Amino acid sequence: MIYTITLNPSIDYVVNVKQMELGKLNKMTNDLKLPGGKGINVSRILQELDVHSTALGFLGGFTGNFISNWLQKDKISSDFIRILDDTRINIKLKSNLETEINGQGPNISTEESDALLKQISNISSEDSVILSGSKPPSLPDNYYHLLIDVITKSNAAFIIDTTGEDLKAALPYKPLLVKPNLEELEELFGTKMNTKETILQYGEKLLELGAQHAIVSMAGDGAFLFTKEGIYKGISPKGIVKNSVGAGDSMIAGFVGEYIKTKDAERAFKMGIASGSATAFSDDLAKRNDILALVNQVEVSPV
């Protein structure tokens, strides 16, 4: 079984405004409320790719109900710990520029956070766990570490998509995949990476520090895949970008869904790029047919 864990889900409130003017009354041309949070996005794309997963994490309040109802409607299994506080709402403002305003996240009590640790102590070595996104500030600083401890004791594989110290601390536990975007890679190592050589140098460092596979994604400029066998460059297909929110999550779902079936990292990378780009070219996350239509357009070659 694949489990996704979203510690900080959200409703993504996508708002379109023709020409945003700060300090004035702006009228929306249209708006869209979507279930969000990185692991939930991964589960939604896995479902499109016919890969079954169960979405875990914390959900609460009317916002939490919106997300669980959506997942139920789409027949995506979930087993969230219900919390007293409301799940956050993140604003995705599409105007002349794309602006995001993400909430900090709800209060999570010790009983609630312990309940998730207890729930995942039942996983086995046959399972894979995808840990995605930020954690609400009310969770203990070492909460990701506590989760990884439980997962690795069960000998389950894990993938982690988060940033900063949480990502760095996870590497020695040999995640199957990490996928920082270029900005996150720069933040992780505290240095600007203006040349291909520097990106390759720090991408390889992710493997030296323990990751089994690493992808460094660069939006419309494609991505690099780092494996023990070699480094690959993937070129993103061209298209009209509608909403790139969730492109990174889609890429992870595409990679993991294919890798678990075939154990072929290069093929999985292609599926990852196709899934990320198909989402960037859609209002919501990508649909199965959009992904499959792009996969043959993705070019991957050794560096």
Ligand SMILES: Nc1ncnc2c1ncn2[C@@H]1O[C@H](COP(=O)(O)OP(=O)(O)O)[C@@H](O)[C@H]1O
């Ligand atoms: N503007 C775009 N055009 C084509 N593909 C894109 C675009 N933005 C994202 N993608 C695809 O999605 C992948 C992940 O996007 P990226 O923005 O790098 O991740 P994140 O959402 O984590 O910041 C990219 O490697 C690419 O394949």
Ligand SMILES: O=P(O)(O)OC[C@H]1O[C@](O)(COP(=O)(O)O)[C@@H](O)[C@@H]1O
């Ligand atoms: O957990 P975080 O880092 O606060 O991010 C949450 C946001 O990320 C998203 O999951 C999108 O992530 P990506 O664009 O990186 O794929 C949104 O759905 C959500 O609003």
